[in-house]
Amino acid sequence: MDYVGRIYRPPSEAHSLLLQVTLGCSHNRCVYCDMYRDKQFRPKPWETIEADLREAAAAGRKGFRSDKVFLCDGDALILGQRRLLQILAGIREHLPWVTRVGTYGDTRSVGRKSVEALGELRAAGLGIVYHGMETGSPAVLERIDKGGTRPELITMADKLRAAGLTHSVIVLLGIGGVALSQEHARETAEALTRMDPPFVGALTTTVVPGTPLWEMQTRGEFQLPSKFRMLEELREIVAHSEFSRCRFSSNHASNYVPLRGTLPQDKAAMLSVLDEIIARGDERLLKPEHLRRL
Structure with a gap:
């Protein structure tokens, strides 16, 4: 190959x-x-x-x-x-x-195609589009130079659904930094509710040397939230996203707590796990850093 x-x-x-x-x-x-x-x-x-x-x-x-x-x-x-x-x-x-x-896929690639064109791709064999949304916050989207807007996120979800394509959305815990952590979590939950995708995966932000985010952190313009604050973001997203039926997971290698469940029916169980870990505040309950190396 x-x-x-x-x-x-x-x-x-x-x-x-x-x-x-x-x-x-x-x-x-x-x-x-x-x-x-x-x-x-x-x-x-x-x-x-x-x-x-x-x-x-x-x-x-x-x-x-x-x-x-x-x-x-x-x-x-x-x-x-x-x-x-x-x-x-x-x-x-x-x-x-x-x-x-x-x-x-993203808001640009889906935005350039009509529902009819997307349906043509589905008929030809395309089945699923993975979408790194990262956040539903307009302020965070602009800060991370994502290249799409909140209304475009919702339009993208609507178009994929209308075309019969499965939509799998990725969100990034911690990407709003300390300053926008609460806004990031709240508005991501609101956007996911509007989008109502069948799959959502939560990943945890890793600041990679050499990236603009690394440079922002070095200059003091970005501060990654604490491990437990990022779990609070995850809790906020799980608690306040309203889905018809969504397979929600945080079992990516980057995450401190692996969770998987179907929302809304598993919401109470998932929140119970997160509440106990957050309340105890014991890092021994989290995935060790050496297992998060990507």
């Missing part, structure tokens, strides 16, 4: 075939992220993608196959409709055992 640079995928795509169809991220300005800073964004040529599909097909015929494909890198959905349909058709042709294709 023609993999260029570091390859990333959501935790739930751990057993998927990773098909790199773009290099890097077309936005690549989020202050906390260093995933694609070593790459200049560009689409990969179709000839390279098709060669990878042929290689995966040969492996599949020998029994090495996955029924899921994840399109890398950061925002493959930003590609034009014709190229995306070509890629999905190539997956159907070469990997007929694949049942679902996933990709990262």
Whole structure:
């Protein structure tokens, strides 16, 4: 497979075939992220993608196959409709055992496509869009240079739902810093309620050396909340988000307390766990730092 640079995928795509169809991220300005800073964004040529599909097909015929494909890198959905349909058709042709294709998406890539175009992608095999929302706070969105607005977050969710695509949302505990911690948690819960996605994953902010967020922290412009304050953010989001039915998890490697449940029915149990840990304030109840190394 023609993999260029570091390859990333959501935790739930751990057993998927990773098909790199773009290099890097077309936005690549989020202050906390260093995933694609070593790459200049560009689409990969179709000839390279098709060669990878042929290689995966040969492996599949020998029994090495996955029924899921994840399109890398950061925002493959930003590609034009014709190229995306070509890629999905190539997956159907070469990997007929694949049942679902996933990709990262954001307010820009979804915003550029109509509901009809998104539905066309769903009919061609795209099944799930992973969305790093990070926060529902307008102030925090601007501060982290996310490149989208709160109304656009809600519109994105509505469009994906209308197109029949599964929407998996990622939020970042601590990304508002100490100064905007309460606002971040409250407005993230409000935005999630409006969006009502079927999947939400909470990750914990890690300040990575060399990123703009690291520089902001060095200058004293950003202070990461304490471990227990970030758990209070998690509690606020769980308590005040109202979902029709959502699989909510905080079991990413970055998190201090792994939780998983279906909301709203598991809300009381999840809050009980968080309340006990927060009340005790004992770091021995948290995941050790050496297990959080990413």
